[in-house]
Amino acid sequence: MFKFKHESLETNTGLLLVGTMLAISIGGLVEIAPLFLIDDTMEKVDGVRPYTPLEQRGRDIYIREGCYTCHSQMIRPFRDEQLRYGHYSLAAESKYDHPFQWGSKRTGPDLARVGGKYSNEWHVQHLIQPKSVVPESVMPNYPWLIETPLDYSDVGARMRALRTVGVPYSTTQAEYDQNVKEFGAEVAVQLHIPDAQRNLVKQAQEGNFDGDRSSISEMDALVAYLQVLGTMVDFSKVAPEDLVKFR
Amino acid sequence: MANEQQTSQGVQTTGHVWDGDLQEFNNPLPVWWTYGFYATIVFALVYWFYYPSWPVGSGFLKGMGSETYVNAQGEEESWHWNTRAKLLRETQEAAAQQKPWFDKIASLPYEQVTKDAELSSFVQSAGRALFSDNCAGCHQTGGAGKIGHYPNLADDNWIYGGSFDKIHETIAQGRHGYMPPYAEALDAAQVDALAHYVLSLGGEQADAAKAAQGKDLFHSHAAACYYCHGNDAKGRMDIGSANLTDKVWLWADVPGAADTAGKVAAVRKVIAGGLDSGVMPAWEGRLSEEQIRVLTLYVHELGGGK
Secondary structure: OOOOOOOHHHHHHHHHHHHHHHOOOOHHHOOOOOOOOHOOOOOOOOOOOOHHHHHHHHHHHHHHHHHOOOOOOOOOHHHHHHHOOOOOOOHHHHHOOOOOOOOOOOOOOOOOOOOOOOOOOHHHHHHHHHOOOOOOOOOOOOOHHOOOOOOOOOOHHHHHHHHHHOOEEEHHHHHHHHHHHHHHHHHHHHOHHHHHHHHHHHHHHOOOOOOOOOOHHHHEEEHHHHHOOOOOOOHOOOHHHHOOOOO | OOOOOOOOOOEEEEEEEEOOOOEEEOOOOOOOHHHHHHHHHHHHHHHHHOOOOOOOOOOOOOOOOOOEEEEEOOEEEEEEEOOHHOOOOOOOOHHHHHHHHHHHHOOOOHHHHHHHHHHHHHHHHHHHHHHHHHHHHHHHHHHHOEOOOOOOOOOOOOOOOOHHHHHHHHHOOEEEEEEOOOOOOOOOHHHHHHHHHHHOOOOOOOOOOHHHHHHHHHOOOOOOOOOHHOOOOOOOOOOOOOOOOOOOOOOOOOOOOOOOHHHOOOOOOOOHHHHEEEOOOOOEEOOHHHHHHHHHHHHHHHHHOO
């Protein structure tokens, strides 16, 4: 019979590698795998939808500029956080986020519910020069966002990439009809990949996020994204004790 | 592990030897450390029994701990311990503690709240926290505002009205200031004349001839400034048009300009470009009615109110 000897593990690199990986994976298996099996992981709430093409491009810029290194998007269920930032974040609210932006490093405030808290003008001014509106801020200036035209030529391809990881952007009429059922006609239009560029231009011009309708800047996209954060679920229609039961 | 040996100092070794004489000592751990380790195992067992722990199939062990809170029907309800249930209980307990204060503020007319010293100090401390979290981003700490962007709340000048009801309306429903751009309707000389007139209204130095020409334009159909700003140029609070006859500047950075030319340029910019950015978000929904009332009182006190 095989007799385990520590020496055989220590003197065989390949075996040590496999053994190390097995030992490390236990943590992941115990903490992550059950979440896929447990029924009550994802809350059942209305309103959560995938991002529109413009918001999605804004999210790309958010990640490109490294906003996540200082800002989390995860309000934890504690009283102090609820008082400052609003209702705690739900798992359902980031189900279309790939990758999610939860984070745990807050040099700046949490942004999970920043949508609607400030005007578009404030966001533009704040992103160009944060100290001009918040004197004690240590956030750097991002003046190029308003000067750089948004490259949206590949927005359809970006949406197709997200589609492969499960975001229900539609390419066919059948998928579109499915989205109408799931999200309503108004949202379904925004999720249709063949119309992505047209939808992006339309939302940017109607929303006038950067205060200049004549062109679409990266600022338009980023502000559109910031303004939708945390606004999809109407918490006046959710009983707090129902959310308790999803933990 | 096999053939364990003793070193010359009497310490046990693992028996591993490298380079002929490099040995691995096998000293026992300190006793306190060993018992500390056992204690963590006992702690883990207690933890597993009390808190939600192991996954089982499509569910998990809920643990013996529980939290009790009040549900939407007003009934007491218990659920196994979790952070959301704990938060709900704590929120309700805190609300119950603050209830006597908020109830008074909600039931009393604003004027009476300001006369009650105890309530006023509650408004000052609760209001300051709310203001810092929600309002100071734009209106700045202390409500000083920012010329060119956000109105000063600490002065005696109110764009939409400084009564309690008007301040409440502004906070709850938000505001959207708008002025059409005149760059196309008027030519450069006309905009220049209007700028001189507006400066003269505010007591600033201006070219008298141009100001007189601007005054005619102000009351003419071509520019029709009087339509929003009124015949007396004192503005209309119901639509939030600015009072042009005082020395308070919000959109045109006149106080920041070095000379008359700079002041004219600042006013010209507003007339030519118009305004579409004076947006204050609506706070109804984000803040509770009680919180909006506290903020109304706080903001009213900042500027002395009307």
